Amino acid sequence: MGTSDDFDAFYAATSARVLHQVYAVCGDLGEAQDVVQEAYARAWTRWSSLSSYDSPEAWVRTVAWRLAANRWRSVRRWLTARARLGPPPEAPEPSPDRVAVLAALRRLPESQRRVVVLHYLSDLPISEIAETTGMPAGTVKVYLSRARTALAPLLAADDERKDSDVSTHP
Template structure:
């Protein structure tokens, strides 16, 4: 009972019971599924040893129990830290300039938008973009030119409104 096929048969015959056990322990189906999956992954990693146990399912349940307990401990630590320090400060939202830039980029055709992002945000050269996209360098230059022309009026309004 130490082959991969044996593990598959073991999993099929026991997974539902283990999942129900873990679900009863933690009370959340999503967490129970995650924990059960992790417990079986650990069993698979040590299958040559676990398969020799008298009751491999018991071993998987114990591992799942420990994983669930560790989650609760982590949650309790996070809750205690939250009580000590209070809620985190609110995150700053995106600046108006960033919102306007993203809105303007969304108005470009996909190929132009991708080219602009690679060139200006990722600092890729025309040749690097051409190689990445599998297009001639002239195509990249044309996309950049068209994108600049389309973005100019959209972003000029933003610059003019920022000046007091």
């Protein structure tokens, strides 16, 4: 039965070779790295039986090639569908207000930004935000209050800039 040390040694001895082989087949290094990583992750979960195979490397290589082939089939299906349906509709550019709100949100600490987004953009009540984030409800309320206090001058400054732009451009 293979041990984790055995798997580590197997990985160290074979991973570069398998990566090069899969890269040569699929022609995309990032894709090859992804599928080889997935193949070795699958090998790890089966290592107790896979370690007794004559060539565990062949198993990993086969799994990686199949994963790459499945991805190519998915891409081909997507391209066929896109050709049939046409390109997706153009997404409108974000409004200046949306850009200003996102810029202001980025200036908040991550924990405050998270509760503001959950409360105001996802319409979640305080209790659900507390449950989702693992924070006490009182902490959620404090973060919302602090975030509103921090956002007010940032958004007011943006409104003042817009007003001055309108007044200087007839």
